[in-house]
Amino acid sequence: MSAVANAANAHYHCPMSTPTTAPYGSWKSPITADLLLSGSVNLSQPCADGDDIYWLEGRPLERGRQVVVRRAPDGTTEDVTPPGFSARTRVHEYGGGDYTVHDGVVYFANDADQRLYRQRPGAAPRPITPEENQRYADLHVDAARGRLLAVREDHRGPGEAVNTLVAIDLDDGATTVLAEGYDFYSSPRLSPDGQQLAWLGWNHPNMPWDGTELWLADLAADGRPRHARRVAGGPAESIFQPQWSPPGAHDSGRLHFVSDRTDWWNLYRLDGDEATALCPMEAEFGQPQWVFGMSTYAFVAPDRLVCSYVENGRRRMALLDVATGALRPLDVALPGLMLAAQGEGVVYVGASPTEAAAVVLWRPDGVAVLRRSIDFSVDAGYLSIAEPVEFPTANGLTAHGYFYAPRNRDFAAPAGELPPLIVTSHGGPTSATTDDLNLSRQYWTSRGFAILDVNYGGSTGYGRPYRQRLNDNWGIVDVEDCIHGAQWLVETGRVDGERLIIRGGSAGGYTTLRAITAYRVFQAAASHYGVSDAEALAKDTHKFESRYLDSLIGPYSARRDLYVARSPLHVAYDCSAALILFQGLEDKVVPPDQSEAMFIAARNKELPVAYIAFEGEGHGFRQAANIKRAMEAELYFYGRVFDFEPGEQLPPVEIENLP
Numbered sequence: 001m002s003a004v005a006n007a008a009n010a011h012y013h014c015p016m017s018t019p020t021t022a023p024y025g026s027w028k029s030p031i032t033a034d035l036l037l038s039g040s041v042n043l044s045q046p047c048a049d050g051d052d053i054y055w056l057e058g059r060p061l062e063r064g065r066q067v068v069v070r071r072a073p074d075g076t077t078e079d080v081t082p083p084g085f086s087a088r089t090r091v092h093e094y095g096g097g098d099y100t101v102h103d104g105v106v107y108f109a110n111d112a113d114q115r116l117y118r119q120r121p122g123a124a125p126r127p128i129t130p131e132e133n134q135r136y137a138d139l140h141v142d143a144a145r146g147r148l149l150a151v152r153e154d155h156r157g158p159g160e161a162v163n164t165l166v167a168i169d170l171d172d173g174a175t176t177v178l179a180e181g182y183d184f185y186s187s188p189r190l191s192p193d194g195q196q197l198a199w200l201g202w203n204h205p206n207m208p209w210d211g212t213e214l215w216l217a218d219l220a221a222d223g224r225p226r227h228a229r230r231v232a233g234g235p236a237e238s239i240f241q242p243q244w245s246p247p248g249a250h251d252s253g254r255l256h257f258v259s260d261r262t263d264w265w266n267l268y269r270l271d272g273d274e275a276t277a278l279c280p281m282e283a284e285f286g287q288p289q290w291v292f293g294m295s296t297y298a299f300v301a302p303d304r305l306v307c308s309y310v311e312n313g314r315r316r317m318a319l320l321d322v323a324t325g326a327l328r329p330l331d332v333a334l335p336g337l338m339l340a341a342q343g344e345g346v347v348y349v350g351a352s353p354t355e356a357a358a359v360v361l362w363r364p365d366g367v368a369v370l371r372r373s374i375d376f377s378v379d380a381g382y383l384s385i386a387e388p389v390e391f392p393t394a395n396g397l398t399a400h401g402y403f404y405a406p407r408n409r410d411f412a413a414p415a416g417e418l419p420p421l422i423v424t425s426h427g428g429p430t431s432a433t434t435d436d437l438n439l440s441r442q443y444w445t446s447r448g449f450a451i452l453d454v455n456y457g458g459s460t461g462y463g464r465p466y467r468q469r470l471n472d473n474w475g476i477v478d479v480e481d482c483i484h485g486a487q488w489l490v491e492t493g494r495v496d497g498e499r500l501i502i503r504g505g506s507a508g509g510y511t512t513l514r515a516i517t518a519y520r521v522f523q524a525a526a527s528h529y530g531v532s533d534a535e536a537l538a539k540d541t542h543k544f545e546s547r548y549l550d551s552l553i554g555p556y557s558a559r560r561d562l563y564v565a566r567s568p569l570h571v572a573y574d575c576s577a578a579l580i581l582f583q584g585l586e587d588k589v590v591p592p593d594q595s596e597a598m599f600i601a602a603r604n605k606e607l608p609v610a611y612i613a614f615e616g617e618g619h620g621f622r623q624a625a626n627i628k629r630a631m632e633a634e635l636y637f638y639g640r641v642f643d644f645e646p647g648e649q650l651p652p653v654e655i656e657n658l659p
Contacts, residue, residue, distance in 0.1 A: 004042075005155045005360060006086070006112070006317065010431070013349065014257070017026070018237065019408075019409065019411050019412040019413075020411050020412070021414055021496070022411050022420075022448075023413065023414060023417065023448070024406060024413050024448035024496075024551070024644075025448045025638065025642065025646070026420075026447075026448065026639075026645055026647050027406075027408045027410070027411040027647050028411070028445065028447075029382065029408060029647065030382065030446075030568070031382060031439055031443050031446050032443075032648070033126065033443070033627070033628040035376070036374075036439050036440065036443065036631075037060050037259050037523045037624040039375035039376055039457060040374045040439075041058060041059050041060075041061065041373055041374055042057065042059075042060075042357075043055055043057060043101065043349050043358065043359055043371065043431055045097075045098065045293055045338060046338055046347040046349060046359055047100065047101055047340045048107070048214040048340055049101040049102065049103070049105075049149070050103075051073040052071065052072060052101075052209070052610065053070075053347050053370065053635055054068055054069065054071070054080070054099075054101050054338070055068075055069055055071075055359050055371065056069070056087060056098060057101065057371075058622065059129055059371070060623060060624035060627055061624045063616070063622065063623045063624075064622025065081075065086040065111075065541075066081070066087045066088045066098065067079040067080070067081040067282045068081045068087050068099050068108060069371070070099075071370055073328040077371070078562060080107075080119065080127070081108070081119075082124065085109035085110050086112065087099045088109065088111035089111075089135055089136060089137040089292075090111070090127055091136065091137035091138075091151060091185075092137070092153070092290075092542070092543075093542045093588055093589055093619065094289070094291050094401070094544070094619075095129050096138075096291025096292035097139060097186060097205040097291070097292030097293030098137070098139075098293075099139065099599070100139040100140060100148075100479065101142060102143060105118060105120050106118075106119040107128070107141065107148055108125070109135070110155075110513075110627050112129065112458070114134065114583070115127045115129045115135075116128040116129045116150070116547070118503065118649055120220050120465050122414045125144060127149070129168060129173055129175075130173065130394065131385045132152050132185040132210075133154075133156045134153065134155065135154055135155070136151065136152055136153075137148060137150065137151045137292045138151045138186055138188060138293060139291075140189065140500055142167065142223070144194045145167070145194070146171060147167045147168055147169050147223065148167070148168045149166070149168075149178070149188040149657065150162075150167075150168060150188070151165060151166075151167075151186055151188070151292065152164050152175070156510065158330050159471065161543050163179075163182070163183060163184050163543075164177050164178075164180045164185065165178045165180070165185045165188055166178060169182035169524050172593065176224065178197070178224065178225055179199060181288060182199065182201035182203055182382050183203045183204045184202050184544070185199060185201050185419065186199070186200045186212075186292055186294075187202075187241065189242050191253050192244055192246060192252055192253035192367060192507060193252045193253065195218060195219055196216060196217065196218055196219065197225055198214065198215050198216050198217075198242040199215050200212045200214060200233075200579060202217070203549060204546070204547040205547035205548075206547075206556035207288075208238060208240075208289040209238050209288040209289065209632075210235070210236075210238060210551060211233065211234055211235040211236050211238060212237075212238055212240075213232070213235050214229065214231050214239045214257055215228055215229050215230055215231070215244055216228070216229060216231045216270075217330060221226075222389060228461055231255075231273070231624070232259060232268070232270070232275055233259070237260065237261050238259070238260045239257050240258040240285075240286035240289065240294070241257060241286070241294065241295055241296060241297070241339070242256070242257045243257070243295075243297065243298075243299070243324070245299050245302050245303075245305075246302045247397055248301075248303065249397075250658050253302075254269055255269070255270040256270070256278075256305075256322075257270070257275075258285050258286040259275065260286065262277075263286060263451070263464040263465055264283060264643035265280070265284045265285050265286030266278075266281065266283075266318070267279055267285050270323060271624055272659065275291070276530065279318065279320055279327050280306035281313070282329075282463065283316075284436075284460065284461050284463070285308075287337070288430045288431055288476060288483045290428070290430075290431065294338065294385065295340065296309065296337060296339065297339060298306045298339040298340055298348075299348045300343070300344045300345065300346060301344065303321060303322050303323050304320065304322065305319075305320060305322060306318070306339060306341075307319075307341060307521065308336060308337055309529070310460075310461040313388055313435075313445055313459075313461055314388070314435070315337075315434065316329060317329070317330045317332050317336070317362075318473045320331055330362075330451055331375075332367055332368070332643040333352055333367070334358055334360050334367075335350055335352070335410060336348045336349050336350025336351060336360060337349060337350075338358075342574050345361055345362055345363035345364070346361075346362050347360065347361050347362075347370070348360055351434075352436060352437060352439055354380070354383065354437055355437055356372065356373050356436075356438075356439065357373040358372045358373060359371040363571045365443075369541060374439065374449065377440070379409070379616055379619035381407075381408070381409025381410075382409060382442065384406065384441070384446070384451075386402040386403075386404055386453075387403045387404070388400070388401075388402055388435065389401050389402065389403045389452075389485075391484060391485050392484065392488065393481045393484040394480040394583065397469075399454065399455070399481040399484065399485060400454075400455055400459070401452050401455055401458060401485055402433065402435050402451075402452075402453045403450070403453075403489070404441060404445045404450060404452075405419075405445070405450055406445050406449060406450055406453040407445055408445075408446045408447070408448065411463065411621035413448065417605060418494070418495055419448055419449060419450040419496060419499075420448075420449055420450070420495070420638070421452060421486060421495035421496065421499065421500050421501065422449050422450070422451045422452070422501045422503055423448045423451075423482050423485060423486050423502045423503070424441075424452070424453045424454065424502075424503055424504060424508070425454055425456065425478060425482050425502065425504035425507075425511040426453070426454075426504065426507075426508050426510060427505050427507045428458075428459075428506075428507050428508075429459075429470060429478055429508070429510075430459075430467065431459065431460060431507075432455050433459075443462075444633060447500075447642030448608055450494065450495050452482075452486065454481055454482050456477060456478040456511075457469030457478065457481055458470025463500045466482050470552060471551050471552065472538065472551070472554060474507075474510075474549070474552035474553055474566070475510065475518075475534070475566040477513070477525070478514075479511055479515045479518065482511060483515060483519055486500050486502075486521060487521070499523060499524075500522045500523055501523070501526070501637060502522045502524075502525050502526075503527070503634070504526075504530065505527075505528035505529055505620070506528070506529055506531070506590065506619065506620075507531065508530070509527035509528055509529060509530015510529060510531035510532070510534070510591075511526050511528065511530070512527050512530055513530055513568035513598060514533050514566065514568055516575055517568040517571045517572060517574045517575050517576070518571065520576040522576075522577045523577055523641070524578045524579075524638060524641050524642070525577045525580075526579075526581075527536060527580075527598070528581075528582045528583070528621075529558070529587055529619055529620070530590065530598075531590055532565045532567065532568045532571045532593060532595065532597060532598040533560055533567045533568075533594050533597065534549065534553060534563045535556070535560065535567055536567075537549065538563060541589060541590075542588055542589060545589065553566060569594070569601060570612075572598060572601030572602060572604075572605060573600070573605055575607055576606050577607070578607060578634065579598075579599075579602050579607060579608070579609045579610075579618070580610045580611075580612070580655075581595045581599055581610070581611045581612070581632060582595075582612050582613075582621075582630050583595040583596070583612070583613045583614070584611050584613075584614050584616075584617030584618050584626055585614060585615050585616075585617065586615075586627075587618050587651075588618065589618075590619060593615060596613075603656045603657065604656045606659050607657055608655055608656070610637055610653050610654060611635070612630065612632075614626040614629075629651070631650070632651060635650060636650040636652065639659060641658075
């Protein structure tokens, strides 16, 4: 019997053959905040080093510390990162590419000081870089030259940080700049023979999913690039994941990459000066590069690779013969991302609608789960499985999402009652939601809420034109898609039109706040570190996103009128819903004053409003106690607003203006 089932039986004394009738929202659920956090970790960045496999674990119970974990061939695992260290870079604020491994030696960026460290087997970490205001990411070992390749973000000077591509000598820490002049760099990738270097670069106002350039250079005897040339990409073509194939019988490895030049991120091989499409199809083999080190394919032989792609909103995996273009789907229960090769196999992080994220090893002779993100299972009677939906939206278009009906084997609603609906708008906004099992969603559905998780226009996974629907229209298209999705569910009789909730984090928080200030559809809302002042965001945010709004709204100086008009704060007097706000006090992406100002405005409007701030948290919450508090406070808030009693005792929340 599963751990969740045991918890349920302990709570309710015995399995119930006949469900108890109780209003939606008041159902008791064994999927509690404590359960979710007690045995859960965030898994990312798997890699292989010989016969050893590594991955990164983010641990809420250790205040969000990120730990490199090593798995030996005999199946034993051990923490590599010792207490007092956390493998996390802050480049672009979102990080990624936090560590790498070569011949058993781990190289990582430490969160506290942002220095690079080298950690030999069995030894303590030793710093490589000096104590300066510099950050490093996307690490790659150049073993023959005894150096580490990385993206460097230099914060020492006045004004905007300076990004470069650098090589760091592993003996003395001396740094050589390999590429400079572009606003951003990523993906330094050395050819198998060590004679060529590929990388990506792009400039303001582009984001990496708008347009990047793929550069290739020969390396001189001193390791410096020469004859550097752009081989793909441009301001209107997004390049993703340059990768070299292993040496073959007739070459020393060839450069591959993903490009959206056909409006779909597809795989290509560089043949001389030409790019050859390997498997053209209306599917996405790329991802928006919010973080470094992302990977959707890995070579298992010079002429074969395992790839991950999204087709019709669903993630799939396949084996691709790069010579013939033959794509053979893989029957894997947990398709995933972040692929890294290990011999003829790949290690990756996968998930499914019924299984949470896990580190998975695929080999031609079988599949093994190496580490699960949760150490308990969930009884299927408490799980709501996503239903992919398409619904009509503004201007005669169609939008996408996933619908989750309430589900709890122990409860049923009174006859004729329809469930409250939570509309979720994802962050990014250039990102996407998936139908992978997410117990944070099940926290709500097992209590009697329905969820519509919206992939509004601007989301990835549906081609470049769909992604570009949001250009000049942030705060319009995303909001309209959320509203039309909710109204479609009301019209089809699936949810209660008098209990509509919208929630989201970051950019999803902006969509949430826009929805309740520009429209009168939702009765309650939850903003997690959401943008309330687009103008302030344009003037006061980090470098990576400092020109992001040029494409989403318009150039700031020239179109200040749009920034003011679309800022929820400036029209807070039109707020039409009860509101709860959550904010990290160390957030550099969306500073706390934005949530604070929205709280004051809603309070002055005499709407039910609550504000909860967390010390030690940035953009997104990593500490278990804070994650728990946010989940339970939001449920408590909805219970008070919609006048139902949650199925568990919850710590109270101070709510202003509550009748």
